[in-house]
Structure formats: structure tokens, C-alpha cells
Amino acid sequence: MLQVQYIKENKEAVIAGLKKRFFDAEEPVERVLGLDDKRKSVQNKLDLSLAEQKKMAAEIGGLFKQGKGAEANDLKEKVSQMKNESKELTSELSQIAEDLQNELYNIPNVPHEKVVAGKSEDDNEVVLEVVDIPEMSDKALPHWEVAAKYDIIDFELGTKITGAGFPVYKGKGARYQRALINYFLDKNTEAGYNEFQVPHLVNEASGYGTGQLPDKEGQMYHSTVDNLYLIPTAEVPVTNMYRDKILKEEDFPIKATAYTPCFRREAGSYGAHVRGLNRLHQFDKVEIVQLQHPDKSWEALDAMVEHIKGILTELGLPFRILRLCGGDTGFTSAMTYDFEVWSAAQKRWLEVSSVSNFLTFQANRLKLRYTAKDGKRHLAHTLNGSSLALPRVLAALLENYQTENGVEIPDILKPYTRFDFID
RNA sequence: GGAGAAAUGGCAGAGUGGUCGAAUGCACUAGUCUUGAAAACUAGCGAGGGUCACACCUCCGGGGGUUCGAAUCCCUCUUUCUCCGCCA
Numbered sequence A: 001m002l003q004v005q006y007i008k009e010n011k012e013a014v015i016a017g018l019k020k021r022f023f024d025a026e027e028p029v030e031r032v033l034g035l036d037d038k039r040k041s042v043q044n045k046l047d048l049s050l051a052e053q054k055k056m057a058a059e060i061g062g063l064f065k066q067g068k069g070a071e072a073n074d075l076k077e078k079v080s081q082m083k084n085e086s087k088e089l090t091s092e093l094s095q096i097a098e099d100l101q102n103e104l105y106n107i108p109n110v111p112h113e114k115v116v117a118g119k120s121e122d123d124n125e126v127v128l129e130v131v132d133i134p135e136m137s138d139k140a141l142p143h144w145e146v147a148a149k150y151d152i153i154d155f156e157l158g159t160k161i162t163g164a165g166f167p168v169y170k171g172k173g174a175r176y177q178r179a180l181i182n183y184f185l186d187k188n189t190e191a192g193y194n195e196f197q198v199p200h201l202v203n204e205a206s207g208y209g210t211g212q213l214p215d216k217e218g219q220m221y222h223s224t225v226d227n228l229y230l231i232p233t234a235e236v237p238v239t240n241m242y243r244d245k246i247l248k249e250e251d252f253p254i255k256a257t258a259y260t261p262c263f264r265r266e267a268g269s270y271g272a273h274v275r276g277l278n279r280l281h282q283f284d285k286v287e288i289v290q291l292q293h294p295d296k297s298w299e300a301l302d303a304m305v306e307h308i309k310g311i312l313t314e315l316g317l318p319f320r321i322l323r324l325c326g327g328d329t330g331f332t333s334a335m336t337y338d339f340e341v342w343s344a345a346q347k348r349w350l351e352v353s354s355v356s357n358f359l360t361f362q363a364n365r366l367k368l369r370y371t372a373k374d375g376k377r378h379l380a381h382t383l384n385g386s387s388l389a390l391p392r393v394l395a396a397l398l399e400n401y402q403t404e405n406g407v408e409i410p411d412i413l414k415p416y417t418r419f420d421f422i423d
Numbered sequence B: 001g002g003a004g005a006a007a008u009g010g011c012a013g014a015g016u017g018g019u020c021g022a023a024u025g026c027a028c029u030a031g032u033c034u035u036g037a038a039a040a041c042u043a044g045c046g047a048g049g050g051u052c053a054c055a056c057c058u059c060c061g062g063g064g065g066u067u068c069g070a071a072u073c074c075c076u077c078u079u080u081c082u083c084c085g086c087c088a
Helices: A005-009 A009-020 A026-065 A069-105 A143-149 A155-160 A173-191 A204-209 A237-239 A297-315 A361-366 A390-400 A411-417
Strands: A125-129 A194-196 A228-230 A244-248 A254-263 A281-292 A318-322 A335-343 A348-359 A370-371 A378-380 A381-389
Touching: A005 A009, A005 A173, A009 A026, A009 A254, A026 A069, A026 A335, A069 A155, A125 A173, A143 A348, A143 A390, A173 A194, A173 A254, A173 A281, A173 A297, A173 A390, A194 A297, A204 A228, A204 A237, A204 A361, A237 A361, A237 A381, A281 A297, A281 A390, A297 A318, A297 A335, A297 A348, A297 A381, A297 A411, A348 A361, A348 A390, A381 A390
Parallel strands: A194 A254, A244 A370
Antiparallel strands: A125 A318, A254 A281, A281 A381, A318 A335, A335 A348, A348 A381, A370 A378
């Protein structure tokens, strides 16, 4: 959620910036500013009325003490009338506040100036590409066939138990996945991220805090009996740990990492591109989150990109980094880098990480602030990224490391898997 | 799941209808003292809206109500604690 003050002071820049998303902000911005003015004037009217009422109430108290009951009763009647008036003002005010909030909820974050205009993924910029894509024979199998051949992932079994998109990992498949989780967490911890284990269900307030609600209600699994949501990403519980917090400047940076399963309804996805591990309803992910001083968040974003680059390099996977264009950048993000690994058998890029700087957009909803040296309070900046999402990494590892006799394990992972080969 | 108790500022903890946005202590910040630090002393010290700045308004777990007036009374939800039951 953008701040009204920010919109007011940077009206033209906001409108121009949002054009890069093909979001026409002109009218929403006008409505926001209009509602804000209205809010202030109604608030002011109400304040004056309440001040008067308070004064009179105090007088009544005094009159009673002096035993002037009759005069007190006269005053009482007067105040009662005023109260009715202010009741109307109160409901008017809360309506305005609600309208204003709804308007703000529907305005996406303003892309950073470096972000190019564009409508879809076709307009994303490739900022780095590791070119040495391995030559695979035509016999190279897509990961779902590799998985079936060595009996390490069972999609049908998951379908039986739950439904499509809930695979069962078996034997070395399960162990490989666990090894990857540990490896990722260790890498993150080494880089200064504090590890957390967090709830996998969150309440409504948390959903609003990170912006999944109200916009993406349909994408989360919802336990209606308890009104809890299954998390679509660890970002939700991890970031919400800091909801309604006022940090000290010296608390920065706060760096957190967590492994969680992620649950996504993915309503409307189907077809060849969702085969195998490419798109699941439940998958594992290790997430990194940073809370940063506003002066440091871009630096931090670069550091996160470097960090993930390091991991993919160690895994020996060909990858590229994209800076998403305006239209493809998530609603809450000001700039997002996507990491994609090359899937040798499918001959396509698979997204394995998405790293974003949200600036104050999330912090505003979260009421996540810090007290500056001068004693003033400001919103913090938040960032997050996947480090990394498991299924597609696993898919690429299975495809790229396959041989005629089995699947090799990258050296860096051998201490974690404690086996060298899948056959 | 049943019975009872409670929820107040960063923490602890007063306050049960009328200058209470809230005593006090700790913590914190600045200053005095000190070679420096500690101690002691002095001052400041919740959040949001609003204003050039004041004024002023809102907030004592959330929501609703009673009253001229509520942290204080009533309803409701949530959470925590104690006891009982159940259980990985």
C-alpha cells in the first residue's frame, strides 16, 4: 500500500511510474487525494464537536458537585443532541476511511526507474545469462520420466492420496529434497540469515499484512472453520513476525530465513507446462527476508541477487537472471529479479527464485516502522526472495545431471545427500 | 473439551464512572558530577490523526453497547494463566 503523503508529493511520478505496468493511475490517484482531503475535513469537524462535548461533560460534572442539578440537566440535553450529530460524522468518516483504504489497496507499487515498461514476460530484461548450456543427447529424459525410471517421485500416488499437484517423493527422491533444504538453509545461515521455523497456517491479519489479502484470496487454501489460510510462501509468516513493530535504527538489517512447504491453489493452471514438478499445489521452499533501512534496501537487493547466484553456481546449473518488466513485476514489488535455471530435457527455463524490493509498500500495511536517530518514525523497507524453490531446482538437477546409467549428484550436495548417484 | 481468573505504555505494575493518556519502578535518551565509566542527581521519554507550529481529536487486547461523561459498568470475540479431562 502506497502512502497517501507519498502519492500527494509525487503525483506525476506515481502516475508515470505505474504506466510501466499499464496501470492507469490517473483516476485512482485523484480519488485517493480527494478522499484524503474529505477525510481531513470531516475529521476536523468531528474533532471540534467532540472537543465541545468533552468540555460540556466536564462542566456537568462540576455543576453536579456544586449541587446545581437543574443546570446540569439542561446541559445534558444539549450534549445529547451534539452526540447525535457527531455520530453521523463518525459513520461518514469511517465510510471515507474504508473507501480510501480500498482505493489504496488497488494501487500497485511504483516500479523503480530502472524497470522497463512491458506487459508480459516477453518484455523482461535478461541481465545475466550463464551461457554454457550443456549439450544433451536427444535421449535426455524430462524429469518426470527420470523420476519414474528410478522410482523417486510418484505423481500418481499423490493424486490418489490428495489430488493432482501433490507428488510423493520416495527413497532417494525424498532424501535428495531434504538434502537440498538443508544445503539452502546452511547457505543462508552462513550469509547471516537467522533461521526460523514458522506456522504454516496464518490468520487473516497476516494475509492482509503481506498483501495476499484481499487481492489474492482465491489463490490460498482457506480453512473456513478456523478462518486460517495455508501459506503460499514463508514470506507471509516470516514478514508478519514484524507486523506492528517499531524497530530501532541499529536493529537493521534484520535477515531471516525459513524453510516451509508452500500451498497454492493455482486456479486455472493446466497443460504441458505444469507437468511433473513444474507447477504444484504443494511444494517446498526456503525463503529469505530482509528488513532494511530505506537507504540500504537497493544495496541489500543486489546482495540477495549475488547470494542466490552463488548457490546456483555451486549447484552447477545453467541459469539466467531477469529483471522483470513493469507488467510482470508483482503487485507489491518495486523491482523484481527472477532466476531461471535451464531445464536440459524440456529445453526451457524454469523459474526457481524471485527476489524483490518492496520499499515501504508492505511496511505500510504491516505498520513496520523504525525510530530514526532524530527520534522520528519512518516505515522500514522489506525485501524477500526464494533461496530457493525446491521442485524446479530438483527438476533441473535430475535432467541436467542424468547419464545413461543414472543421475549424478553435484559435489557440493554429496555431504548432504550421503549418496553419489541415483540409479 | 469443561470450570475459574486475567488482558493497561519497551517491560513490570497502580488505577473500578468525572482534569486519566494514565501513578510508580525498571529500561531508554540528554545533561550535571567524574580523567573515563559506574553510582547519584536533574530533565525528557507510548502511538496515530491534525497544525507552519500550537490548539485539538483518537487509542488502556478486538468489536459493539450504557452514560452528559468509561481504562473503570454491560454484551461479544480473541488471547493468556490456573485446575480438570484428552493427547503426539
